[in-house]
Amino acid sequence: DAEITQSPRHKITETGRQVTLACHQTWNHNNMFWYRQDLGHGLRLIHYSYGVHDTNKGEVSDGYSVSRSNTEDLPLTLESAASSQTSVYFCASSMTVTGELFFGEGSRLTVL
């Protein structure tokens, strides 16, 4: 079955370190998204991509970057991790721009 996988599922890092969270989908979806989930804030969009070499900033993009070199992967990079970036991160993909979002199981990141 097609799926969307995130890795690592759990990570602890130190302030100032670079961290990359991986997202891989096998649906061949053009559209991919990264959200963060925090208590009291729900889901907030970080970055998104509508295809290879396309990337766009979302609501809370400061301190994050993404790159899209193929259809299947959209890695999320924290250039210099901060404690405020401690969160659960969800990757999602969709077949169409207007379509259902399919979420991964999340990556819990703790920045000490």
Next chain:
Amino acid sequence: GENVEQHPSTLSVQEGDSAVIKCTYSDSASNYFPWYKQELGKGPQLIIDIRSNVGEKKDQRIAVTLNKTAKHFSLHITETQPEDSAVYFCAASIGSGGGADGLTFGKGTHLIIQP
């Protein structure tokens, strides 16, 4: 930008009773309203959605109603079962055609089904 308010933040109901979760939105241009269910340790999953040209949509025990004049929409779950226990998120989109980049999520409702 769009602002989505969701209430209540926690809802506890007896098994077999109905549950209603309400959301309001601020931008009258919003035209797509999905509901996602998130089980513990998993990512959210779409359970039902509605577009602005429809006032109500039903799928078995789940229904969503939309009042565009009042700018609010609600999720109704009837005959609740233990597997309905989860966090539910509403969302609204101001993107053209309801694009996912324009989705604004509510803060979520933790639904607890008491046996």
